[in-house]
Amino acid sequence: MKLLLTGANGFVGQYVQAALPCVPLPVGLDLRDRAALTAAVAAVQPDAVLHLAAQSFVPAAFENPHETFDINFTGTLNLLEALQSCGFTGRMLFVGSGDTYGQVPETDLPVREDHPLRPRNPYAVSKVAAEALCYQWSQTSGFEIIMVRPFNHIGPGQSSRFAIADFARQVTKIRVGRRAPVLLVGDIDVTRDFTDVRDVVRAYTLLLERGQNGGIYNVCSGREYRIRDLLRQLLTLAGVEATIEQDPTRLRPAEQRRMVASFDALQRDTGWQPEIPMEESLQDLLNDWEKPRQ
CATH class of the missing domain: 3.90.25.10 (UDP-galactose 4-epimerase, domain 1)
Structure with missing residues (x-):
């Protein structure tokens, strides 16, 4: 399986490259550059996609919300269109964020995937929008998309x-x-709910194999x-x-x-649990x- 990886140079991306054979996007390629992205995806002809690339630093999102939205939402749309244009029929995993839930009352903990999304910063807003976009494409395009909401990583x-x-x-x-x-x-x-980054990558791998199309999964330890x-x-x-x-x-x-979340849905569909x-x-x-x- 030829796995296309975006965000290869980030914290999680480096662990994905260590754990899985994958093809990173060319160094320096910007998701906002539609033509370059389309050409790169066409050159790879992937069987699966793990979409990690994002502007994920919350203070930077407040400083420049336009840039954050362009990268996280419009960049994701550019990727989806690039995949469609090259005839992609595989599966894509979109990496969102547990931050999309916003302020969660203690009575609603552990937070589950059906909890309302109430984003409280521009980064989280961009991830809510991109996740909604991915859900729409999972229902209307010729390929499948699984969405994850990871909580705090450590490693x-x-x-x-x-x-x-x-x-x-x-x-x-x-x-x-x-x-x-x-x-x-x-x-x-x-x-906070912390999960080791190596367990996170294992969850992503299993979801690419076994996650439900259009499914949304918390990736977390279930521990506070x-x-x-x-x-x-x-x-x-x-x-x-x-x-x-x-x-x-x-x-x-x-x-x-x-904050603590539930990984029941992830475990139900893949058998995953933190190790x-x-x-x-x-x-x-x-x-x-x-x-x-x-």
């Missing part, structure tokens, strides 16, 4: 723009004496982790003692206090930050 290689990866970076610097024993954090008394507890676990694993200081610049307005324990994910993150950075 080695993740950018320090994300909280747990940043904590691992800070803890490692303290451990090797390159930083005073003070950790700068945001609001760490919230909970308090950020403060994960930070303490990182400190313990590294054998480090440090004080914790809240940095006001890291606080987000109207933060969701608790990598949190302690292993955290240790691998710490080990990764030990390596020299370019």
